[in-house]
Amino acid sequence: MSVLVVGSVALDTVYTPNGNVVDSLGGSASFFSMAARHFAPVQLVAVVGEDFPQEHIDLLGKHEVNLEGLEKAPGETFRWSGRYSEGYVTRETLDTQLNVFASFHPKIPATYADSKFVFLANIDPTLQNDVLDQVKDPQLVVLDTMNFWISGARAELDRIISRVDILLLNDEEAQQLTGKAQLSTAAQEILAMGPKVVIIKKGEHGSMLLTKDWAFLASAYPVENLIDPTGAGDTFAGGFLGYLATQKDFLSRESLRQAAVYGTIMASFTVEAFSLERLTQATPTVVDARVKAFREMTEF
Amino acid sequence: MSVLVVGSVALDTVYTPNGNVVDSLGGSASFFSMAARHFAPVQLVAVVGEDFPQEHIDLLGKHEVNLEGLEKAPGETFRWSGRYSEGYVTRETLDTQLNVFASFHPKIPATYADSKFVFLANIDPTLQNDVLDQVKDPQLVVLDTMNFWISGARAELDRIISRVDILLLNDEEAQQLTGKAQLSTAAQEILAMGPKVVIIKKGEHGSMLLTKDWAFLASAYPVENLIDPTGAGDTFAGGFLGYLATQKDFLSRESLRQAAVYGTIMASFTVEAFSLERLTQATPTVVDARVKAFREMTEF
Numbered sequence: 284m285s286v287l288v289v290g291s292v293a294l295d296t297v298y299t300p301n302g303n304v305v306d307s308l309g310g311s312a313s314f315f316s317m318a319a320r321h322f323a324p325v326q327l328v329a330v331v332g333e334d335f336p337q338e339h340i341d342l343l344g345k346h347e348v349n350l351e352g353l354e355k356a357p358g359e360t361f362r363w364s365g366r367y368s369e370g371y372v373t374r375e376t377l378d379t380q381l382n383v384f385a386s387f388h389p390k391i392p393a394t395y396a397d398s399k400f401v402f403l404a405n406i407d408p409t410l411q412n413d414v415l416d417q418v419k420d421p422q423l424v425v426l427d428t429m430n431f432w433i434s435g436a437r438a439e440l441d442r443i444i445s446r447v448d449i450l451l452l453n454d455e456e457a458q459q460l461t462g463k464a465q466l467s468t469a470a471q472e473i474l475a476m477g478p479k480v481v482i483i484k485k486g487e488h489g490s491m492l493l494t495k496d497w498a499f500l501a502s503a504y505p506v507e508n509l510i511d512p513t514g515a516g517d518t519f520a521g522g523f524l525g526y527l528a529t530q531k532d533f534l535s536r537e538s539l540r541q542a543a544v545y546g547t548i549m550a551s552f553t554v555e556a557f558s559l560e561r562l563t564q565a566t567p568t569v570v571d572a573r574v575k576a577f578r579e580m581t582e583f
Numbered sequence: 584m585s586v587l588v589v590g591s592v593a594l595d596t597v598y599t600p601n602g603n604v605v606d607s608l609g610g611s612a613s614f615f616s617m618a619a620r621h622f623a624p625v626q627l628v629a630v631v632g633e634d635f636p637q638e639h640i641d642l643l644g645k646h647e648v649n650l651e652g653l654e655k656a657p658g659e660t661f662r663w664s665g666r667y668s669e670g671y672v673t674r675e676t677l678d679t680q681l682n683v684f685a686s687f688h689p690k691i692p693a694t695y696a697d698s699k700f701v702f703l704a705n706i707d708p709t710l711q712n713d714v715l716d717q718v719k720d721p722q723l724v725v726l727d728t729m730n731f732w733i734s735g736a737r738a739e740l741d742r743i744i745s746r747v748d749i750l751l752l753n754d755e756e757a758q759q760l761t762g763k764a765q766l767s768t769a770a771q772e773i774l775a776m777g778p779k780v781v782i783i784k785k786g787e788h789g790s791m792l793l794t795k796d797w798a799f800l801a802s803a804y805p806v807e808n809l810i811d812p813t814g815a816g817d818t819f820a821g822g823f824l825g826y827l828a829t830q831k832d833f834l835s836r837e838s839l840r841q842a843a844v845y846g847t848i849m850a851s852f853t854v855e856a857f858s859l860e861r862l863t864q865a866t867p868t869v870v871d872a873r874v875k876a877f878r879e880m881t882e883f
Contacts, residue, residue: 300764370764464600464670467805488788489802500880502789502800505767540883580800581881583840 284422284528285324285349285397288315289389289414290404290517292329292339292353296364296378297557300371301510307558308339309363311404311427314514316348317559318521318549319402321570323528326395328352328414332360332383346563351392356383371487371509391417400528402520403447405429408439415446423533425449425524426478427516433459445477448534451520453484466491467498480539482523484516492543499540504551504577511557515550518562522549548573584722584828585624585649585697588615589689589714590704590817592629592639592653596664596678597857600671601810607858608639609663611704611727614814616648617859618821618849619702621870623828626695628652628714632660632683646863651692656683671787671809691717700828702820703747705729708739715746723833725749725824726778727816733759745777748834751820753784766791767798780839782823784816792843799840804851804877811857815850818862822849848873 288311295309312329319325326349331340333355344350361384364377389410391398399422403411408428415424426447432440433456444450450473454466463469466483470493473481483491489502523546527533530542548570555561588611595609612629619625626649633655644650661684664677689710691698699722703711708728715724726747732740733756744750750773754766763769766783770793773781783791789802823846827833830842848870855861 370758458670465807465809467807485788488785491805498805498880499883500802500805502802505791505798505800507767509765544883578883580798583799583844583878 284400285326286319286400286402286524286528287326287328287391287395287398287418288312288319288402288404288521289328289391289411290315290402290406291361291384292327292331292335293361293363294335295513295558296362297511297513298366298377299511300367300369301508302557304511304557306362308342309514309558310361311514311517313343313559314517314553314562315402315404315521316343317346317562318518318553319525319528320346320348321522321549321565321567322525322545323400325349325525326352326398328389328391328395330354330356330383330387332356332358335360342559342563349395351394352390354390356386358383365513367512371512374512389414399423400524401425402524403427403443404517404520408432408436408443411443412439412446415443423448423524423527425451425520427451427520428456430456430459441476444473447478449480449482450478451482451484451516453486453516457481457483467493471495479534482543484519486512486515490519490543490547492539497536499543501543501547502581504547504573505580506551506555509554512554514553514559518553519546519550522546544574544577545570548577584700585626586619586700586702586824586828587626587628587691587695587698587718588612588619588702588704588821589628589691589711590615590702590706591661591684592627592631592635593661593663594635595813595858596662597811597813598666598677599811600667600669601808602857604811604857606662608642609814609858610661611814611817613643613859614817614853614862615702615704615821616643617646617862618818618853619825619828620646620648621822621849621865621867622825622845623700625649625825626652626698628689628691628695630654630656630661630683630687632656632658635660642859642863649695651694652690654690656686658683665813667812671812674812689714699723700824701725702824703727703743704817704820708732708736708743711743712739712746715743723748723824723827725751725820727751727820728756730756730759741776744773747778749780749782750778751782751784751816753786753816757781757783767793771795779834782843784819786812786815790819790843790847792839797836799843801843801847802881804847804873805880806851806855809854812854814853814859818853819846819850822846844874844877845870848877
């Protein structure tokens with residue numbers, strides 16, 4: 284079963300304690316796709332500008348990401364720039380240039396009609412609602428969002444949250460959305476808003492997957508060489524939803540846990556290098572070995 | 584096999600978003616003992632002042648903590664006071680009055696000679712070295728320390744670290760001790776200093792147990808009502824070492840993992856109330872139920 288992602292394809296400039304990178308391939312849809320394609324065919328909807336390097340398009344296409352929905356618009360590509368502090372304690376956004384992304388109106392190509400597993404990456408919730416209107420009979424919809432929309436577009440955000448199966452957000456966003464400091468309490472409030480499952484991402488501290496009836500706690504996979512955490516959350520989403528798209532009983536306790544583990548493992552590759560460098564190289568053998576190592580590090 | 588703890592017995596005044604408590608029973612040796620006694624007899628060495636309430640002594644004694652090594656000295660009991668911020672994001676120490684603790688010279692009673700499992704709680708490393716000199720043929724020694732000694736008593740701290748089997752410290756202390764931001768790197772440096780095992784405590788984010796050959800990642804147990812995190816680390820140590828004292832093969836991979844889980848679970852009781860209130864009430868049935876729930880929340 285194929286997976287649809289609607290989000291950003293960007294050019295990232297990132298400064299870290301372990302080096303810098305300028306105008307590298309980034310964006311939520313890029314990271315998501317490169318992780319999800321390990322498990323299922325991916326259909327991407329995003330926009331780039333006239334300046335977008337052909338090599339990035341070739342890279343995604345070569346890894347079986349369907350780019351029919353990648354629009355090329357007049358103007359420049361969305362650019363983001365950020366700096367990680369010593370020890371990766373904090374991240375500061377240095378610059379955001381929306382460029383062609385400012386007037387992005389996602390259109391899902393007719394050929395994507397078989398995509399029943401949908402990831403609505405972090406964009407304006409008005410557009411997320413509009414995208415979901417275009418999907419016929421979705422089987423599973425996962426939503427991501429961020430602080431900017433929680434404070435600035437609450438009505439549209441509440442509407443899209445009520446329409447999705449799974450909400451993915453980080454700890455601070457869960458607290459901001461609900462006004463509850465305690466994450467398990469925040470999660471229950473979110474579940475009362477509509478989603479069947481909420482995943483709270485805690486960066487280097489892993490993630491919590493919660494339903495009304497049970498919870499799953501996943502540590503982050505401890506990498507030896509942290510280089511660039513940018514895109515880890517979207518990579519998690521790609522591993523998570525990509526795996527679920529291969530499962531018949533995709534909302535079962537068993538499937539959701541395995542999916543969270545695959546999300547965790549795929550994210551561990553992303554943070555080991557800049558951009559998609561390491562994630563692109565990960566083979567099924569390497570992925571499975573890391574899943575096995577992760578089990579050995581957590582079972583008792 | 585009984586367990587020996589040398590540390591503090593204190594009167595804590597704590598301010599939290601969920602209430603305050605004045606002059607409540609606290610101190611590393613108190614929390615450790617009340618957790619460890621679930622598994623093994625505990626022998627305590629500490630000092631209190633003439634003002635120390637008899638009810639606290641009765642409480643510890645009633646729970647089979649041997650108090651022959653609890654010295655009563657002229658003067659007032661060690662007092663600590665702290666405040667947790669909204670959402671328990673930070674903790675500020677408001678006041679520390681060492682009182683009788685300032686001239687504490689731990690003496691291990693002759694009747695404690697069978698204590699082969701030793702916890703050297705966070706005190707001056709010179710005293711920790713002195714205590715260890717008094718223990719004949721220890722089988723397993725666990726050490727705790729803090730930032731104050733890392734910066735202020737480095738030579739004596741290095742000496743005691745080289746003499747113990749297991750070092751327990753938090754993430755910031757591991758980074759300060761080694762100068763390495765990456766916790767897995769910091770852990771390997773610590774292992775090169777002597778200990779066979781290092782446990783890095785990450786508070787609400789759980790803990791990592793590392794050896795040269797393998798690692799174990801434990802999430803924190805997600806409590807419904809966080810009240811007071813004070814003493815969680817020492818409670819972890821009590822559950823951890825108490826469990827190990829019941830195991831013949833106490834340095835095996837299997838034993839160390841189970842011990843870390845028991846430490847995690849015992850700490851979850853401590854944070855659900857002030858002082859030792861909840862920890863004291865925990866029965867073996869309740870402890871086992873929480874271990875089972877924890878397994879269900881983490882296995883995949």
